[in-house]
Structure formats: structure tokens, C-alpha cells
Amino acid sequence: MTEPSFLRTTRTFYDAVAADYADHFRDELAAKPLDRAxxxxxxxxxxxxxxxxxADLGCGPGRVTAHLHALGLSAFGVDLSPRMVALARRAHPDLRFDEGSMTALDLPDGALGGIAAWYSIIHTPQEHLPEVFAEFDRVLAPGxxxxxxxxxxDEPLHLARPFGHAVSLDFHRRRPDRVAELLRRAGLDVRARLLREPDEGEGVERTQQAYLLARKPADGGRP
Structure with a gap:
């Protein structure tokens, strides 16, 4: 099966910026109490x-994976970028990090108690979100x-030459109601939605940030 072009573009981008990205965002959660909450x-x-x-999907250098582990979860990370995975393994040698794609996870049905996709659906084109959410539903255990x-x-942000590297990538913004509807169609029940205003330093085009919490029905059926 041919790999979608957006996956190749995303992998190339994050392989190029991995070290600078890890340094820049290393202590980001320390300054964001609402995100930690x-x-x-x-x-x-x-x-x-x-x-x-x-599973922390799109884990990058592993900072959220490590934070979830510190909160008492059996957490592991998955990322498209081999260089990001290598950095995560080096920074957190006691945790598991795998290369992989959200579109086709190397996991059995119902293997996970939870999925965190922390700013990692932002590189998935809208037409591919249903298959990603169907994959989330597949690997989540009931409950x-x-x-x-x-x-x-509504409009994507095109980021070019981050940290001086000759790469570029589209960052897809989303409307929470539209995402919630796609989750519902995939069989996941949206339980909470939170919007917050942008913090200082959150990009050149500051925008609201959204958090959606969903649950797979305990009976494994559709909500």
C-alpha cells in the first residue's frame, strides 16, 4: 500500500527540525498550568x-509521554519521525518509543486504555481524519x-524554514464541533470540550487552543 504523501512530508519536516524542536519545547508544560490540568x-x-x-501518538521528543508516565500511566510514544523517536529514547531511556503512523497503528484491536494525540492531528488533511479516528476506535479498549x-x-498555517531549516509544512487548524462530529461517526462519545485563549509565544498567528476528551463506549458499541 502506497504511503500518503502527507505522511512523507510530515516525517521529512520533523526529521529536519527534531533537535531544535526538542530544545525549544523541552520545558513547555512547566509554564502551562491549564495544559497540565x-x-x-x-x-x-x-x-x-x-x-x-x-499511547502518546505523535509523541515527538517524548515530553508528554514522560508527563503521562509521571501521572501514573503506563504510557509509550509513537511518532512518524525516526529522529524524534531517537531523541525521545535518549531523553527517556526507561520508556518505550516506536516509529509508526496514526493511520495504521501496529497494535491489536482494543489494546489501549487511552490515546493522547497532543497537537498531532494538525498535519492530517481533513479528508484523512475519518480513517485516523476509525483507527483510534479500533485500538481503544471498551471504556x-x-x-x-x-x-x-479554518485556514491552515504554512510554516516555512523553521529554525532555519529548508523544509515547510501545513498546520491544519480545526473547528471543535466538526472534530467532535467526526469522532461521533467513528464510534467515540465526546465527553468534554475546552477552549482557551493563546498564551504568549504560541506562534506568529496566535489562535485559540482546543481540547476534546472522548470515550469509547464500555459495551464497545456506538454511542
């Missing part, structure tokens, strides 16, 4: 459900939870 709430729900491990984070908006 969202992650803590997700972690508590997953722990209470007792449904299995958590498992999903946490999404993304920027709010």
Missing part, C-alpha cells in the same frame, strides 16, 4: 477505567479514553 484529568479517567496502557489537542480555525 487537562492531562491530569485525562490520566485520572484512564487510571479509574483500568482499561490498559496509553478507553481519547484526548485531542489542536489549534482552532
Amino acid at each position: 487537562v492531562l491530569a484529568g485525562f490520566a485520572e479517567l484512564v487510571r479509574d477505567a483500568g482499561a490498559g496502557p496509553v 478507553g479514553h481519547l484526548l485531542l489537542a489542536f489549534q482552532v480555525g
Whole structure:
């Protein structure tokens, strides 16, 4: 099966910027109490459900994976970029990090108690979101939870030459209601939505940030 071009573009971009990205965002969560609160709430729900491990999809250098692990979850990371995975393994040698794609996860059905896709659906074109969310539904155990984070908006932001590297990539903003409807169609029940205003330093075109929490029905059926 031919790999979609957006996956190749995303991998090339993050391979190029991996070291600079890891340095720039290393301590980002320390300055974002609302983000930490969202992650803590997700972690508590997953722990209470007792449904299995958590995959941090699009984990980059592993900072969110490590944070979820510190919150008591059996967390591991998955990323398209081999260089990001290498950096994550070096920074967090006690945790598991795998190369992989959200469109086709190398996991059995119902293997996960939770999925965190923390600003990692932002490079997926709209027409590919249904297959990504169907894959999330497949690998989540009944009663498992999903946490999404993304920027709010309608038009993509094209980022060129980040950190001086000769690469570029589209960052797709989303409308929470549209994402919630796609999750519902995939069989996932949206349980909470949160919007916050942008913090200082969140890009040249600052926009609202969205967090959606969804759950796979405990009976495994559609909500």
C-alpha cells in the first residue's frame, strides 16, 4: 500500500527540525498550568477505567509521554519521525518509543486504555481524519479514553524554514464541533470540550487552543 504523501512530508519536516524542536519545547508544560490540568484529568479517567496502557501518538521528543508516565500511566510514544523517536529514547531511556503512523497503528484491536494525540492531528488533511479516528476506535479498549489537542480555525498555517531549516509544512487548524462530529461517526462519545485563549509565544498567528476528551463506549458499541 502506497504511503500518503502527507505522511512523507510530515516525517521529512520533523526529521529536519527534531533537535531544535526538542530544545525549544523541552520545558513547555512547566509554564502551562491549564495544559497540565487537562492531562491530569485525562490520566485520572484512564487510571479509574483500568482499561490498559496509553499511547502518546505523535509523541515527538517524548515530553508528554514522560508527563503521562509521571501521572501514573503506563504510557509509550509513537511518532512518524525516526529522529524524534531517537531523541525521545535518549531523553527517556526507561520508556518505550516506536516509529509508526496514526493511520495504521501496529497494535491489536482494543489494546489501549487511552490515546493522547497532543497537537498531532494538525498535519492530517481533513479528508484523512475519518480513517485516523476509525483507527483510534479500533485500538481503544471498551471504556478507553481519547484526548485531542489542536489549534482552532479554518485556514491552515504554512510554516516555512523553521529554525532555519529548508523544509515547510501545513498546520491544519480545526473547528471543535466538526472534530467532535467526526469522532461521533467513528464510534467515540465526546465527553468534554475546552477552549482557551493563546498564551504568549504560541506562534506568529496566535489562535485559540482546543481540547476534546472522548470515550469509547464500555459495551464497545456506538454511542
